[in-house]
Amino acid sequence: MNLPLQQLLKLQSLDQIALDAKKRIENIHAEIERIREKASQLETHLTQKQQSIQRQEVQYHSNTSQLQALEATLAKQKTRQLSTKKMEEYQALENANADLTRKIEDLENQMLTDLDHFEADKKAYAEWIGATQRDLEQLQLREKQLQSEKQSLQTTYAQQCANVSNFETHLRGPFYEVYTVLRRCEKTFPIVVPIIKGNQCSGCHLSVSTDTVAKAKLNAHPQCCENCGRLLFVEQES
Ligand SMILES: [Zn+2]
Secondary structure, three states: OOHHHHHHHHHHHHHHHHHHHHHHHHHHHHHHHHHHHHHHHHHHHHHHHHHHHHHHHHHHHHHHHHHHHHHHHHHHHHHHHHHOOOHHHHHHHHHHHHHHHHHHHHHHHHHHHHHHHHHHHHHHHHHHHHHHHHHHHHHHHHHHHHHHHHHHHHHHHHHHHHHHHHHHOOOOOHHHHHHHHHHHOOOOOOOEEEEEHHHEEOOOOOEOOHHHHHHHHHOOOOEEOOOOOOEEEOOOOO
């Protein structure tokens, strides 16, 4: 193998390390986003449950006031009824009282049902809140770990980019030029690959022409796969 190719393979392995770090940073970033999304859903759910319980409480208090008002009205009507002398007025108040009594009964029944629901919801909430808060704490802890992992990987990535850059400062020539073009087009790594059995490019696993194989063996000029464009070389038999 000629020197430019050996250098390219070394450069490629340095690039690969940097790329791996970059990929891991991206994966961690995606995981952090998922964790944040999940935590935000839990928080929304928590707020909704709290608001629902508050609404029920407010409703119950409002019904209690309404019940007290109805009972006060009924008491007044009964007092008026006792002091009335006119039969007609007495009967009208009798009907009004019956009407009011029904309303009071309906409201009392409604309040009993509401109270059952309210108590059940409060109990379910009390059981749920503990587990949810623990889940939230775990998510926050996990996010913190990932953030620190990400930070250290970013340092590694920056160092590796510097290594690549230092290594390639003195590289020149057609092999290196082809390599930089392939790297710029973000071709899938590896971009320098050996020709394997059956004259196959080991990057895309399609056959390359015998002419390309012959030229690649000579090692004098860069040869690219006719299918995927990767830079080809022939491994020397040992
Ligand atoms: Zn190929």
